[in-house]
Amino acid sequence: MNKQCKGYVSFVLHAHLPFVHHPESENYLEEQWLFEAISETYIPLLLNFKKLEEEKVDFRITMSLTPPLLSMLSNKLLQKRYIKYLKQHIELCKKELKRTAYDKRLNELSKYYYDRYSNDLHVFKDIYNCDIISGFKYFQDIGVLEIITCGATHGFFPILYVNEKTVKAQIAVGVETYKKFFGKAPRGIWLPECGYIPEADKYLKEFGIEYVITETHGILYANPTPIYGTYAPIVSPEGVIAFGRDIESSRQVWSSINGYPGDYNYREFYRDIGYDADYEYIKPYIAHNGVRVQTGIKYHRITGDTEYKDYYNPRWALDSVEKQAGHFFDSRQKQITELSSKMDTPPIILCPYDAELYGHWWYEGPDWLYILFKKIYYDNCDYKLITPSEYIDKYPNIQVSTPCRSSWGANGYNGVWLNELNDYIHRHLHTAGDRMVELAQKFPNEKNKLRKQALNQCARELLLAQSSDWLFIITNGTMVDYAKKRVKDHIGRFTKLYEQIKSNTIDEKFLKDIYNKDKIFDDIDYMIYY
Amino acid sequence: MPRKTKEAIENEEIEKPVKKSTSKKTSTKKESVKKVSKKEDKSTSKPVKETKTTKKNSSTKKENKTTKKTSSTKKENKTSKTTTSIKSSTKKTSTRARKTKNKEEIITTLEYYDLPYRYNETLVKILAQTPNTLFVYWDIADDDRKKLEETYGSDFFTNTNPVLIIHNETKNYTFEVEINDFANSWYLHLNDTDCKYNIELGRKFKNIPINIENNIQNNYIYICSSNNIITPNDHILFNYPNQVQFKNVKTNTIFLKEIKNMKFILNKENYNEIYSNNFINEFLRNNPTSNIK
Numbered sequence: 113m114n115k116q117c118k119g120y121v122s123f124v125l126h127a128h129l130p131f132v133h134h135p136e137s138e139n140y141l142e143e144q145w146l147f148e149a150i151s152e153t154y155i156p157l158l159l160n161f162k163k164l165e166e167e168k169v170d171f172r173i174t175m176s177l178t179p180p181l182l183s184m185l186s187n188k189l190l191q192k193r194y195i196k197y198l199k200q201h202i203e204l205c206k207k208e209l210k211r212t213a214y215d216k217r218l219n220e221l222s223k224y225y226y227d228r229y230s231n232d233l234h235v236f237k238d239i240y241n242c243d244i245i246s247g248f249k250y251f252q253d254i255g256v257l258e259i260i261t262c263g264a265t266h267g268f269f270p271i272l273y274v275n276e277k278t279v280k281a282q283i284a285v286g287v288e289t290y291k292k293f294f295g296k297a298p299r300g301i302w303l304p305e306c307g308y309i310p311e312a313d314k315y316l317k318e319f320g321i322e323y324v325i326t327e328t329h330g331i332l333y334a335n336p337t338p339i340y341g342t343y344a345p346i347v348s349p350e351g352v353i354a355f356g357r358d359i360e361s362s363r364q365v366w367s368s369i370n371g372y373p374g375d376y377n378y379r380e381f382y383r384d385i386g387y388d389a390d391y392e393y394i395k396p397y398i399a400h401n402g403v404r405v406q407t408g409i410k411y412h413r414i415t416g417d418t419e420y421k422d423y424y425n426p427r428w429a430l431d432s433v434e435k436q437a438g439h440f441f442d443s444r445q446k447q448i449t450e451l452s453s454k455m456d457t458p459p460i461i462l463c464p465y466d467a468e469l470y471g472h473w474w475y476e477g478p479d480w481l482y483i484l485f486k487k488i489y490y491d492n493c494d495y496k497l498i499t500p501s502e503y504i505d506k507y508p509n510i511q512v513s514t515p516c517r518s519s520w521g522a523n524g525y526n527g528v529w530l531n532e533l534n535d536y537i538h539r540h541l542h543t544a545g546d547r548m549v550e551l552a553q554k555f556p557n558e559k560n561k562l563r564k565q566a567l568n569q570c571a572r573e574l575l576l577a578q579s580s581d582w583l584f585i586i587t588n589g590t591m592v593d594y595a596k597k598r599v600k601d602h603i604g605r606f607t608k609l610y611e612q613i614k615s616n617t618i619d620e621k622f623l624k625d626i627y628n629k630d631k632i633f634d635d636i637d638y639m640i641y642y
Numbered sequence: 643m644p645r646k647t648k649e650a651i652e653n654e655e656i657e658k659p660v661k662k663s664t665s666k667k668t669s670t671k672k673e674s675v676k677k678v679s680k681k682e683d684k685s686t687s688k689p690v691k692e693t694k695t696t697k698k699n700s701s702t703k704k705e706n707k708t709t710k711k712t713s714s715t716k717k718e719n720k721t722s723k724t725t726t727s728i729k730s731s732t733k734k735t736s737t738r739a740r741k742t743k744n745k746e747e748i749i750t751t752l753e754y755y756d757l758p759y760r761y762n763e764t765l766v767k768i769l770a771q772t773p774n775t776l777f778v779y780w781d782i783a784d785d786d787r788k789k790l791e792e793t794y795g796s797d798f799f800t801n802t803n804p805v806l807i808i809h810n811e812t813k814n815y816t817f818e819v820e821i822n823d824f825a826n827s828w829y830l831h832l833n834d835t836d837c838k839y840n841i842e843l844g845r846k847f848k849n850i851p852i853n854i855e856n857n858i859q860n861n862y863i864y865i866c867s868s869n870n871i872i873t874p875n876d877h878i879l880f881n882y883p884n885q886v887q888f889k890n891v892k893t894n895t896i897f898l899k900e901i902k903n904m905k906f907i908l909n910k911e912n913y914n915e916i917y918s919n920n921f922i923n924e925f926l927r928n929n930p931t932s933n934i935k
Contacts, residue, residue, distance in 0.1 A: 270769075270770070271769055274767055274769065274869050322891075327926075328917075328922065328925065328926075329922060329926065332878050332917060332922065333874075333875045333876065333877060333878060333879065334879075335875065335879055335881065336879065336881050336882060336883055336886075337878060337879050337880055337881055337882055337913075338908075339882065339886055339901070339904070339907035339908060340907065340908055341908045341912075341913060341916060341917065343908075347889050347891055351889075351891070351894075353891060359917065359921065359922070359925050362925075363925065453906075454906055454907075454908060454912055455906045455907070455908070456904065456906040504891060505892075508890050508891045508892040508893075509888050509889070509890050509891075509897075510888065510889055510890075510891055511886055511887070511888055511889075512887040512888065512889050512896070516874060516875045517770070517872070517873075517874035517875070518874060522926075522927065523772065523926055523927055524926035525770070525771065525772045525773060525874055526769070526770060526771050526772070527771055527772055530769055530771050530777055531771070532829075535777060535779075535827060536757070536827075537757075538769065538777075538779070539761075539767070539779050539781075539827075540757055540758070542767060543761050543763075599757070600755045600756060600757055601753065601755055603755070603757055603758075604753070604755025604756070604757075605753075605755070607758060621751065622751055625751045
């Protein structure tokens with residue numbers, strides 16, 4: 113639609129999960145993070161993009177699909193296990209249809225979930241042939257979605273850069289993985305946890321990255337002060353462009369008090385038949401050790417600040433989605449009208465979120481995006497959706513300023529990933545990083561096949577240990593044992609291999625075993641640490 | 643993922659007190675910090691500062707100890723874990739479910755790892771935790787310990803205290819914090835943000851032995867130096883230059899704009915209107931992304 117354009121809104125969804133892959137056992141609940149995200153976020157987003165495409169709505173959205181996520185989505189074993197997960201859910205839904213026959217409203221909801229999981233199976237197997245990534249790639253290829261990359265394993269740069277080569281490797285592997293899946297170079301990167309440090313700019317440049325996303329103060333506290341605040345990007349002296357998050361729109365979505373996801377008509381996250389149903393009945397569908405966990409089948413809506421929860425009603429939820437999409441739409445109009453009177457260049461309102469907010473946490477989120485995008489396209493407004501790349505191409509004159517060291521964690525710096533709960537880990541990450549560089553320098557361009565495999569596996573173990581997720585989980589206090597175990601496993605495997613390589617006693621069986629477990633970055637070349 | 647869910651907050655509330663009692667860490671103490679008046683006369687420094695340091699006992703050690711314990715009493719732990727997680731049935735459990743022995747597991751190498759207790763290297767490293775907190779960790783290799791004992795006497799480590807000397811390279815001053823041998827890491831409070839820092843690890847004699855008195859300057863024995871860190875900035879600088887530098891990122895040409903000729907910019911007034919400091923701080927503190935409260 114042709115409309116006067118005074119400014120832009122840019123949605124950036126960060127899709128990331130840590131690499132969880134346990135061929136040795138099916139009992140790791142953590143593998144379900146992926147399955148939940150596929151069913152609740154990735155498939156709903158793809159289906160909504162499809163609807164928009166079919167309705168000829170010209171929209172724009174940007175998503176980072178991180179290398180660990182891409183690796184898991186393309187992993188045959190995990191695909192197989194996802195299908196199994198869906199089949200179990202469909203089986204449970206069938207039982208639910210019988211169990212809830214006594215109550216019409218409840219029974220309708222059981223039917224709703226039965227349809228939904230059945231459709232997931234159909235979409236996953238028949239439409240995408242188990243390859244969700246191809247779905248995202250399609251929308252990138254038709255020009256509505258811009259996919260950006262991320263650090264190889266979401267390593268947090270402000271902590272790793274004590275050894276800059278480890279930051280360089282995170283960037284290099286992130287870019288290479290992207291190329292492998294999407295057949296071209298990424299223009300942008302989601303810095304893991306939005307952790308910006310000026311020291312990384314030279315490597316970002318080296319690997320062809322044009323822009324990064326930062327937290328609000330990454331721009332506001334920049335030097336010199338940006339004359340357009342967060343409403344235009346800045347470019348660092350090294351030549352990396354930084355877009356900063358808009359506070360106002362973020363708060364509207366996120367606020368714990370009156371944020372959109374708290375609407376009383378929306379689905380209640382914490383009521384789940386995994387907790388509510390009769391124990392013997394639900395036992396086959398919860399954790400293997402009998403602990404009640406969420407199943408994803410949730411029959412209640414938020415209802416209010418009460419213990420009592422009413423049944424979920426998808427139609428009511430849709431009404432709230434419409435209302436809130438309208439509110440967001442109007443708020444951006446107002447914001448852009450005000451800003452454009454103060455700026456000589458069209459403002460860009462950058463709205464970055466965790467992708468898993470949409471659908472997994474805020475169940476109605478993907479529908480909200482769909483309705484909002486339709487509104488922006490059809491309704492009367494003087495702004496448009498844009499991707500950061502398009503904005504750069506349209507408005508290439510950008511103020512030079514160095515972004516502020518920052519992250520999107522609580523308080524805005526490094527405290528979430530470095531505090532008294534997890535600080536014992538950092539020396540191990542640093543030492544392993546130094547040792548990896550030592551190995552690369554000691555055995556450059558290794559010809560011996562076994563030693564080369566061992567060196568590459570060392571690089572994988574190091575990268576996996578560096579995931580910011582482990583530090584985050586330890587701080588956050590859920591699944592702590594698993595996160596601690598992962599750090600120990602990867603540092604342990606790295607150290608064992610490091611010693612074996614140095615003493616020329618590589619245990620082939622061990623190497624093969626951990627290669628199969630930590631099956632990520634098949635084409636990695638340890639020489640990135642040289 | 644347990645990210646930013648209410649669940650996480652709830653659990654935090656449940657778990658925090660427990661954690662505190664088990665983690666036996668962090669006592670905060672105030673220490674007055676002396677200026678160091680030695681080494682290259684860098685002490686054109688600021689007046690003496692009251693500096694807060696958070697002391698922390700060697701957590702790695704404890705971590706290791708507990709985990710070792712876990713390994714030896716694995717069975718017990720498993721059962722106890724299960725019971726706790728059943729109790730708090732509203733959370734996703736990380737507890738790995740009891741293994742059913744299947745074929746896949748049998749072919750896998752049995753692995754169990756602890757983090758190495760130490761790496762036997764002489765080093766001191768620093769990281770910025772916040773704009774005004776540095777995290778420091780260190781170690782002295784056995785060989786270097788031996789050398790020090792050979793040079794300064796076999797009671798060197800009992801007769802000296804470890805110290806950290808903090809250099810602010812940007813503002814060109816130095817201060818010293820006395821630490822202790824029970825710790826292997828520390829949090830240092832800094833008064834100046836957005837500065838380049840590095841740190842020295844050294845030791846000071848409680849009583850300087852007479853036979854080596856002449857060899858020691860200022861009662862200080864240098865051990866090693868850290869990496870450099872630039873701490874983050876923590877406020878809007880409002881340092882609009884008269885001319886703002888722009889770059890055309892397509893052609894890489896740089897050009898200047900006179901700020902007074904620019905009608906449309908967010909000046910200080912606009913800035914404060916749109917982003918009042920309270921607003922930013924509140925936003926960052928409650929950053930919804932990580933939900934740590």
